[in-house]
Amino acid sequence: MADVESCLKATELRLGLPGTEETTAAAAALPTPPSTPRGKKRDGNIAADEAAKKRDGETAPPAAKQATVFEVLTRVETTFVSSCRAQVVGWPPVRSYRKSKPAPAEEKAPAAAATATAAAGALFVKVSMDGAPYLRKVDLKMYKGYRELREALEAMFLCFSGGAADTPSVNPSDFAVTYEDKDGDLMLVGDVPFDMFISACKRLRIMKGSEARGLGSVKNN
Amino acid sequence: MSTPHSSSTSSAPHRASPPQIPESLTLAATASSGSPSSSSASGMRDAAEDDSDSPPSQMSEDDPGGGGGGGDRWEPDLRGGNGGTGRWAPPDQVLENVLESVLEFLTAARDRNAASLVCRSWYRAEAQTRRELFIGNCYAVSPRRAVERFGGLRSVVLKGKPRFADFSLVPYGWGAYVSPWVAALGPAYPRLERICLKRMTISDDDLDLVAKSFPLFRELSLVCCDGFSTAGLATIAGRCRHLRVLDLIEDYVEDEEDELVDWISRFPESNTSLESLVFDCVSVPFNFEALEALVARSPALRRLRVNHHVSVEQLRRLMARAPQLTHFGTGAFRSEAAPGGGLSVTELATSFAASRSLVCLSGFRDVNPEYLPAIYPVCAKLTSLNFSFASLTAEELKPVIRNCINLRTFWVLDTVGDEGLRAVADTCSDLRELRVFPLDASEDSEGSVSDVGLQAISEGCPKLESILYFCQRMTNAAVIAMSKNCPDLVVFRLCIMGRHRPDRITGDPMDDGFGAIVMNCKKLTRLSVSGLLTDKAFAYIGKYGKLIKTLSVAFAGNSDMSLQYIFEGCTKLQKLEVRDSPFSDKGLLSGMNYFYNMRFLWMNSCRLTMRGCKDVAQQMQNLVVEVIKDHSDDEGEAEIVDKLYLYRSLAGPRNDAPPFVTLL
Numbered sequence: 100m101a102d103v104e105s106c107l108k109a110t111e112l113r114l115g116l117p118g119t120e121e122t123t124a125a126a127a128a129l130p131t132p133p134s135t136p137r138g139k140k141r142d143g144n145i146a147a148d149e150a151a152k153k154r155d156g157e158t159a160p161p162a163a164k165q166a167t168v169f170e171v172l173t174r175v176e177t178t179f180v181s182s183c184r185a186q187v188v189g190w191p192p193v194r195s196y197r198k199s200k201p202a203p204a205e206e207k208a209p210a211a212a213a214t215a216t217a218a219a220g221a222l223f224v225k226v227s228m229d230g231a232p233y234l235r236k237v238d239l240k241m242y243k244g245y246r247e248l249r250e251a252l253e254a255m256f257l258c259f260s261g262g263a264a265d266t267p268s269v270n271p272s273d274f275a276v277t278y279e280d281k282d283g284d285l286m287l288v289g290d291v292p293f294d295m296f297i298s299a300c301k302r303l304r305i306m307k308g309s310e311a312r313g314l315g316s317v318k319n320n
Numbered sequence: 321m322s323t324p325h326s327s328s329t330s331s332a333p334h335r336a337s338p339p340q341i342p343e344s345l346t347l348a349a350t351a352s353s354g355s356p357s358s359s360s361a362s363g364m365r366d367a368a369e370d371d372s373d374s375p376p377s378q379m380s381e382d383d384p385g386g387g388g389g390g391g392d393r394w395e396p397d398l399r400g401g402n403g404g405t406g407r408w409a410p411p412d413q414v415l416e417n418v419l420e421s422v423l424e425f426l427t428a429a430r431d432r433n434a435a436s437l438v439c440r441s442w443y444r445a446e447a448q449t450r451r452e453l454f455i456g457n458c459y460a461v462s463p464r465r466a467v468e469r470f471g472g473l474r475s476v477v478l479k480g481k482p483r484f485a486d487f488s489l490v491p492y493g494w495g496a497y498v499s500p501w502v503a504a505l506g507p508a509y510p511r512l513e514r515i516c517l518k519r520m521t522i523s524d525d526d527l528d529l530v531a532k533s534f535p536l537f538r539e540l541s542l543v544c545c546d547g548f549s550t551a552g553l554a555t556i557a558g559r560c561r562h563l564r565v566l567d568l569i570e571d572y573v574e575d576e577e578d579e580l581v582d583w584i585s586r587f588p589e590s591n592t593s594l595e596s597l598v599f600d601c602v603s604v605p606f607n608f609e610a611l612e613a614l615v616a617r618s619p620a621l622r623r624l625r626v627n628h629h630v631s632v633e634q635l636r637r638l639m640a641r642a643p644q645l646t647h648f649g650t651g652a653f654r655s656e657a658a659p660g661g662g663l664s665v666t667e668l669a670t671s672f673a674a675s676r677s678l679v680c681l682s683g684f685r686d687v688n689p690e691y692l693p694a695i696y697p698v699c700a701k702l703t704s705l706n707f708s709f710a711s712l713t714a715e716e717l718k719p720v721i722r723n724c725i726n727l728r729t730f731w732v733l734d735t736v737g738d739e740g741l742r743a744v745a746d747t748c749s750d751l752r753e754l755r756v757f758p759l760d761a762s763e764d765s766e767g768s769v770s771d772v773g774l775q776a777i778s779e780g781c782p783k784l785e786s787i788l789y790f791c792q793r794m795t796n797a798a799v800i801a802m803s804k805n806c807p808d809l810v811v812f813r814l815c816i817m818g819r820h821r822p823d824r825i826t827g828d829p830m831d832d833g834f835g836a837i838v839m840n841c842k843k844l845t846r847l848s849v850s851g852l853l854t855d856k857a858f859a860y861i862g863k864y865g866k867l868i869k870t871l872s873v874a875f876a877g878n879s880d881m882s883l884q885y886i887f888e889g890c891t892k893l894q895k896l897e898v899r900d901s902p903f904s905d906k907g908l909l910s911g912m913n914y915f916y917n918m919r920f921l922w923m924n925s926c927r928l929t930m931r932g933c934k935d936v937a938q939q940m941q942n943l944v945v946e947v948i949k950d951h952s953d954d955e956g957e958a959e960i961v962d963k964l965y966l967y968r969s970l971a972g973p974r975n976d977a978p979p980f981v982t983l984l
Contacts, residue, residue: 187900189487190874191790191817193761194544196570196601197708222492223950 188223188236222297224278228256228305239297245289252276256305275306419445429454448472455479456919458496458520459944462971463504474513475539476505480520482922482965483872484897486544489924489963491950493978497547498522500976506533514539514565521545524552531559539565546572550581550604558586564620567598575604585610589617596623600649600683605629616641622677625649628685631656632663632694639671648675650683653691653710668694680729682706689716699723706731708757714740722747731755734768734790741773745780754781755788763818767792771799771824778802786811793824794851799833803840812837813848819875819900822852829853835860838868845892848872858882862889869894873901880907887911897922905932908964912936915943920967928961930984936966937984944969945984946977 222239235255242248276288278300285304288296423445426432436446452475453466480496498520505512512534522545530537537560542548550573556566584607587594594614599606606629615621621642630638630651639645655662668691672678678698687710702724707717708731717732717740724730727748732740734756744751754777756769770793777784778798784806794816802809814834822829830851838844838861845867849857853876861868862885869892876882883903886896887910896918904927915921915936930947937945948963973983 187763187819189484189489189899190819191758191761191763191815192487192872192874193758193790194486194570195488196572197757198761 224300224302226252226255226303226305229307231256237303239300242293244293245296248288249276252303252305276303277306278303416441416445420449423449427452451475452514453477457967457969458498458501459971459974460919460967460969463501465970467504467508472511473505473509474511475516476501476512476514477516477518478520479518482897482920483519483895484899484922484924485519489899491948491978491980494948494981495974495976495978496520497976498526502526502529502533506530510534511536513537514541516541516543517545518543519545521547522552523547524549524555527552528555531555534560536562538562541565541567541569542571543567543569544571547574549574549579550583550602551579553602554581554583554586557583558588561588561591562593563587563591564593565596566594567596567623568601569598571601573602573604580604582607582610584614587614592617593620594618595620596647597621598623598625598649600625600627600651600685603627608634612637612641618642619644621645623647623680625682626651628652628683632668632688632691633657636663636668636671639675643674644677645675646677647680647704648678648682650681652686653684654686654688655691665691665694669697673697678702680704680706682731684710687712692716692720695720696723700725702727704729708733708755711735711759712740713737714743718743724748725750727751729753731757733757733759735759737768738770738773738776741769742776742780745776748781750783751777751781752783753786754784756790757788758790758817761790761817765792765817767817771795771797774798775801778805782806783808785809788813788815788848790815790817792817792821794821794830794833795823795825796828796830796833796836797823797825799830800836803833803836807841808843809837809841810843811846812841812844813846813872814850815848816851820852821850829857831857831860835864838864842867844868846870849876850874851876854878855881855885858885862886865890867892871896873898875900877901877903880904880910883907884910887914893917894919896920898926899923900925902927905929905935908932909935912939915940915966916968918968920965922963922965924963926964928964929959930961931959933961933964933966934984942968942970944973947982947984949980949982 223236224239225234226237227234237248237251237255239248242251277285278288278296279302280286280299281301288300288303291299419442423432423435423442426435426446426449432446432450436443447469448471450470451473453470453473454477455461455466456479458478458480478498478501480498481490481494484490485494496519498517505515506529510533513536515530515537516539522542527548530540540556540560540563548571553566553568553573556563587610591614595618597614604627606627608630611626612634615624615638622645624638624642624645625647626635626638626649628651632653632655634656635650635653639648657663672695675698679702681695681698681702681704684707689712692712696719699720700723703726705724705727706729711733712735714736717736721727721740721743725747728750730744730748730751730753732744732755736743741756744754756773758765758767760766767790769789769791771791774789774791774794775798777787778801782805784802785808787802787806787809788811791814794814799814802812816830823833830849831854833851834847834849834853834857838847844865847861847865847868847870849861849872855878858877858881861871865871866889868890871886871890871893873882873896880903882901883898884907886893893914894917898921903923907926908923908928909932911921933945933947936943943966946965947961948965950962977983
């Protein structure tokens with residue numbers, strides 16, 4: 100088990116330079132792992148247990164803490180309960196009708212539309228970000244346009260960019276959001292009308308670094 | 321009135337025998353008028369939030385599943401209904417007439433099913449006299465077959481999608497379209513009065529066809545449906561001159577803001593017989609003056625539930641027009657005026673005081689707690705109160721609930737906390753149904769109620785029959801206490817929102833708690849489990865849960881033994897829905913002998929493969945086995961089955977399945 104641990108640690112993907120301090124904002128953005136069951140363990144949670152124990156015992160500097168959490172998440176991904184902290188569809192089992200609260204009078208239309216799409220069935224696509232240890236899924240029908248989608252993606256992947264958006268090391272325009280369409284081609288998000296994009300998009304990919312430079316500036320649509 | 325144990329499944333072969341369709345399994349369609357107690361006590365239209373076992377009369381679960389007469393036994397052209405002349409002239413016409421007169425008095429599905437099995441004569445007579453048709457799975461039987469058998473239907477109840485569709489687990493476009501049914505029912509039953517749908521898709525065109533086909537149409541009830549807009553509602557309102565009931569409950573109404581239709585105005589002046597109008601889910605603005613006028617000319621109006629576009633000032637006007645209301649959905653329960661202005665609490669209270677018949681209150685969608693005291697005058701008479709859209713604290717709840725001494729049904733948000741629940745327990749000793757919903761429905765939420773609240777309720781409400789409880793922290797002890805204090809429980813649904821959470825004090829799995837429930841609550845028919853659960857929990861459920869009809873399992877169990885325990889033990893199981901549990905093909909196959917006795921099995925995100933599902937499909941000819949893919953999983957492995965939905969059916973594989981559904 101120790102071997103596996105060190106191997107995993109050696110090969111883990113990390114964002115940011117080694118030793119980079121994570122800000123408290125980024126730390127807060129990371130979802131907390133599940134509370135460890137004391138006593139009996141189940142297969143699916145062994146990884147989480149170990150990681151949590153490790154975490155509890157550490158009084159590490161932020162960089163190490165960040166590494167540990169990534170380690171947890173990398174390992175958890177391989178267990179049956181994969182990416183256990185990612186939101187699972189339809190859990191807890193509360194109807195969307197009940198989840199959406201009626202908005203104040205001025206905002207009725209958007210609220211109704213949001214309820215609408217949630218209830219009508221989702222269009223989930225995978226979102227990968229270069230360097231992130233696990234993927235996410237978004238429901239494309241939840242967004243009315245590119246701006247909302249981009250904001251949601253930024254919020255979702257903020258923690259992986261090594262810090263808050265305003266740290267000098269990370270510039271939002273260094274990222275380009277691309278998607279894979281029905282033909283398998285990698286396309287830049289934003290060229291076609293949003294509705295057309297939704298019907299064509301099979302998965303999303305957030306590119307960063309040199310590949311994305313220059314493309315990221317085409318972000319306002 | 322019901323014949324005891326006359327479920328048609330009782331004529332099925334012993335459960336251990338090789339898989340054959342029980343002879344009685346023909347039409348999955350049975351009639352039901354619902355048990356008398358459910359329709360009177362529940363003012364909450366339980367079909368809205370729940371399905372099956374705690375329903376109002378329309379959605380009753382008295383469907384033994386096996387269906388009525390043995391259609392496969394009879395000659396194919398036995399035409400009970402509209403098929404024209406039968407081949408036999410009954411030997412004794414007088415007897416047949418007498419039979420029909422007598423059978424008219426049978427209303428319960430079970431009785432009718434039993435009667436139809438007696439002999440051909442009875443089968444025919446029953447088919448001619450059945451007035452309400454209940455079909456628990458719209459794909460279990462074809463419309464044509466239903467129409468051929470039954471001659472004089474007045475009411476049809478149809479259910480479509482599996483319940484997990486409510487939680488976005490069934491992709492958009494899966495099915496459950498009502499169109500073929502409306503098309504078939506129209507010509508066959510011109511005297512049809514009532515249609516109730518649950519989880520089906522009904523378009524504006526369908527509504528149009530309904531309005532055209534049934535001149536005597538009186539009652540439309542749509543629960544958790546979609547596909548229609550205010551345009552369709554306008555057609556119904558305008559053309560169904562005898563409409564008495566229009567109940568829209570938790571539907572998704574498709575509306576673009578700029579295409580809104582003023583449907584309330586379409587109720588003609590001549591319609592003065594409205595009894596029930598429920599439209600809180602139609603969340604778009606509407607014409608209030610038209611509603612007020614409609615209410616004013618409807619002396620029979622007993623149930624009115626408006627949407628949140630209604631202020632307390634407007635409520636007052638409505639109440640003045642309809643002092644005879646029994647069920648009232650109060651909209652936003654907030655003033656439209658600036659703070660400080662608007663209606664005073666005293667004035668609103670006067671309105672409530674004048675409504676002497678109110679027994680059920682709901683709404684409170686955007687409640688201003690300052691207005692809550694206005695309902696004090698009616699609290700003592702209330703049997704049903706729905707605060708599940710109002711974020712009230714314990715302090716705000718207490719003064720209200722302390723007056724509700726006759727409350728039988730209470731829905732609330734967990735914002736009231738354990739303390740609020742304790743206040744409920746202190747006052748509402750007659751409580752039968754409790755639902756505690758989470759304000760923040762996410763796994764990592766704080767959760768404001770816990771085992772403490774559950775324990776308090778169990779001590780204060782010994783007559784409890786149905787509970788739905790969302791929490792984050794629970795103990796076996798509290799669940800065991802409830803199992804002992806509330807022996808009348810029929811529905812027990814506990815949702816510990818964090819996955820795999822153990823007993824918060826001992827760290828043990830929740831096996832013993834749920835075990836105690838099935839052991840001690842001898843009337844239990846519906847169970848939803850959660851928290852950390854091992855196979856042991858399911859061993860208990862199989863051993864003691866002999867009356868369980870609906871079982872919901874999520875993130876639970878260790879191995880396929882759990883499924884085996886369920887299938888072998890729960891002899892009355894009708895509906896099993898499972899998600900995210902480590903069950904493989906082996907577990908699935910252990911149910912082979914039992915699938916015909918069930919309405920459906922749903923499994924998603926388990927460890928099923930195509931191989932196992934195909935095995936089932938091949939061996940069970942009258943089972944439809946659907947493998948459903950998410951839209952975006954094109955590149956997923958072909959062998960892994962993410963979503964399985966299987967159900968018995970006389971209609972064979974459906975022809976309206978979308979591309980992401982594979983019928984094996």
